[in-house]
Amino acid sequence: MAAPRPPPARLSGVMVPAPIQDLEALRALTALFKEQRNRNLDTIGVAVDLILLFRELRVEQESLLTAFRCGLQFLGNIASRNEASQRVVWMHAFPELFLSCLNHPDKKIVAYSSMILFTSLSSERMKELEENLNIAIDVVEAHRKQPESEWPFLIITDHFLKSPELVKAMYAKMSNQERVALLDLTIAKIAGEEPLTKDDVPVFLSHAELVASAFVDQCRAVLHLTAEQPTGDEEALATIRLLDVLCEMTANTDLLGYLQVFPGLLERVIDLLRLIHAAGSDTTSIFSPCASIKAEGDITNVAEGFKSHLIRLIGNLCYKNKENQDKVSELDGIPLILDSCGIDDSNPFLTQWVVYAIRNLTEDNSRNQDLIAKMEEQGLADPSLLKKMGFEVEKRGDKLILKSASDTPQL
Known part of the structure; x- marks a missing residue:
């Protein structure tokens, strides 16, 4: 007959077990369950x-x-590469x-529970997460707090980003800080070394709809940023990441192609560029070319590169798309873009974009070429600036022709 266990001890009014005598046994079990043959015992529920x-x-x-961590490691080992064990673990562990565990203050407990998930x-099982969004959001929050942890990162990139329904539901319920974390991983997936697969494309088209819709709806939030409180508006910071x-x-x-025809997107980008450009004339604005804000020499202006990215997006949306080329012209976007070409420490590579x-905008578009040529003749476009950009205006009879300069653009 086994010796009776000692009764639980009290600590600060809380019932706790006596000193863990079975901790080494738990560690031994964790090691044993790395072996396939030891995984069919009915111990998962316990x-x-x-x-x-x-x-x-x-x-x-x-x-x-330590016992807490070992218990989680035990579940992770027993579920590894074994669908039957995974099913039992999920049945007992989800969602409680x-x-x-995913929001526990101990980093190892967060990491081990992320491993199990x-x-x-x-x-x-992803369908069940759509009904338990707090779990999915806790994973994103865990990644935000511990970006060096591998498991939350893998859950988001290998599982969440493959489920547009889950991402859409999560995004609606997230804080703006959590949205920024999710958008950062979306960028990492798109811009990573491995291109999107055929299976990825339909999913990311759905993500594109979510991102474009959110940007069209809230893009003016960036105007709430001020030089005095450059990080004071989290909605504005999320909008910057959407761009x-x-x-x-x-x-x-x-x-x-999908984003080139997305309703209202190009118009919103041009409208925002106009507002940002006008705000830049105020030397106290965060969008002023002189407002390269830094804190203690390390933290740069949160709006750094925003104007460059607006112009980059316009260029992308007009790539081999005559309808969008003409739309920019109709919205007086070409003079606005030309007027944005200047030295601006807070917008690296602005001239290049x-x-x-x-x-x-001018590729195979004689209307836009003529517009820029007439701007140069009327003194509305600086010839030296055009040459710096790799263009020059030539008069042929009564007609002005915009053509590429013979020398290399001075970028």
């Missing part, structure tokens, strides 16, 4: 119950934390274990 007990106690005693997820995502999406040929946009 392990989950223990883990939830540790979380309920909320005692930061090191021995308890993840709701309890990553290992157990499947396309069918970054759109620039990367329109650089992808599989996504470009202006050159890029003008080339895309």
Whole structure:
């Protein structure tokens, strides 16, 4: 007959187990369950119950934390590369274990519970996450707080970003800080070394709809940013990241065509560029060319590059698209873009993006070429600026021709 266990001890009025005598045994079990043949014992439910007990106690005693971590590692090992075990783990652990652990202050507990979630997820179980959005949002928050942790990153990139329904539902419920974190990973996926696969494209077209819609609806939020409080408006910071995502999406040929015809997008970008350009004339504005704000020499202006990216997006949307080329002209966007070409420390590569946009606006478009040529004749476009951009105006009879300069653009 086994010796009776000692009764639980009390600590600060909270019932806690006596010093963990089975900690080494738990570690040994964790190691044993790395082997396939040891994974069919009915211990998963008990392990989950223990883990939830540790979380309920909320005692930061090191021995308890160690047992807590070992229990999570045990579940991760038992579920690794074994669908039957994954099914049982999911049945016992979802959703309580993840709701309890993904927001835990201990980094290792967050990492181990993320490992279990990553290992157990499947396309069918993703549907259950749509009904438990707090779990999905907790994963994004875990990545935001611990960007160096591998498991939350993999859950988002390998699972969440493959489910447009989940992403759309999450985005509507997230804080703006969490949205920025999710958008950053969207950029990383699009601009990564591995191109989008055929299966990825339909999914990212859905993401493109979400991003473009959000930008069209809230793009003016950036105007709330001030030089005195450059990070004071989180909605504005999320809008800046939406623009970054759109620039990367329109650089992808599989996504470009959809965004070129997205209702209201090009008009909104030109409208915002006009407002930002006008705000830049105020030397106290965060969008002023002189307002390269830095804190302690390290943190640059949060709006840095915003104007450049607006012009980059216009150039992308007009790439080999005559309807958009003409639309920019009709909205008086060409003079606006030309007037934006100047030295601006807060907008690196601004001249290069202006050159890029003008080339895309004038390619196979005689109307826009004539417009720029007449601007030069009327003194509305600086000939030296045009030459710097790689263009020159030539008069042939009664007609003005905009052509590429013979020398290399001085970028």
